[in-house]
Amino acid sequence: DGGITQSPKYLFRKEGQNVTLSCEQNLNHDAMYWYRQDPGQGLRLIYYSQIVNDFQKGDIAEGYSVSREKKESFPLTVTSAQKNPTAFYLCASTYSHTATNEKLFFGSGTQLSVL
Amino acid sequence: GQNIDQPTEMTATEGAIVQINCTYQTSGFNGLFWYQQHAGEAPTFLSYNVLDGLEEKGRFSSFLSRSKGYSYLLLKELQMKDSASYLCAVRNSGYALNFGKGTSLLVTP
Numbered sequence: 001d002g003g004i005t006q007s008p009k010y011l012f013r014k015e016g017q018n019v020t021l022s023c024e025q026n027l028n029h030d031a032m033y034w035y036r037q038d039p040g041q042g043l044r045l046i047y048y049s050q051i052v053n054d055f056q057k058g059d060i061a062e063g064y065s066v067s068r069e070k071k072e073s074f075p076l077t078v079t080s081a082q083k084n085p086t087a088f089y090l091c092a093s094t095y096s097h098t099a100t101n102e103k104l105f106f107g108s109g110t111q112l113s114v115l
Numbered sequence: 116g117q118n119i120d121q122p123t124e125m126t127a128t129e130g131a132i133v134q135i136n137c138t139y140q141t142s143g144f145n146g147l148f149w150y151q152q153h154a155g156e157a158p159t160f161l162s163y164n165v166l167d168g169l170e171e172k173g174r175f176s177s178f179l180s181r182s183k184g185y186s187y188l189l190l191k192e193l194q195m196k197d198s199a200s201y202l203c204a205v206r207n208s209g210y211a212l213n214f215g216k217g218t219s220l221l222v223t224p
Contacts, residue, residue: 035214042215044214045211058211
């Protein structure tokens with residue numbers, strides 16, 4: 001079955017540490033996205049990628065970095081510069097970034113907490 | 116800029132009908148989406164509207180008025196499993212999906 005896999009389900013970060021969240025899809029989708037969700041808040045866009053080797057900042061990119069070396073993979077690194085990283089992180093994909101009726105397919109999420 | 120507003124919480128009785136409203140102000144408009152999200156899980160797609168009017172899909176319907184910047188999600192014959200958050204999202208001219216804060220619906224017996 002095709003889908004989006006995020007790992008790990010739960011992740012803990014120590015002070016000053018960088019951590020990387022994995023996102024893999026086998027849907028043959030061109031576009032991939034990272035959202036952050038805080039309690040009582042909507043999903044906020046961190047980064048997105050329309051195609052391999054290309055990505056753009058979303059609304060809250062500071063303290064995060066991404067790479068898109070393969071079509072299937074879009075890992076997110078939460079750096080030590082992100083002072084409030086505790087949140088639920090969702091990865092998503094669409095077949096095309098420019099088709100207006102494209103719905104997002106989501107992974108099951110990673111809950112990141114600070115020790 | 117972009118602003119998407121939804122009620123924070125709603126409560127309804129099993130078997131009843133509930134309407135969840137969403138108002139938006141956006142620079143450019145390329146469609147409105149509704150998603151359902153159970154706690155700790157991924158959002159799942161419910162509906163998409165880009166033209167004015169009502170889209171019906173089983174127990175769920177979604178309405179859009181572009182001139183009023185307004186949409187609603189109508190849930191009929193409520194079931195306990197419908198207790199979840201309902202997210203309104205608008206695709207603007209930049210093709211990104213921007214989400215409201217979500218409406219937490221509690222269905223009671």
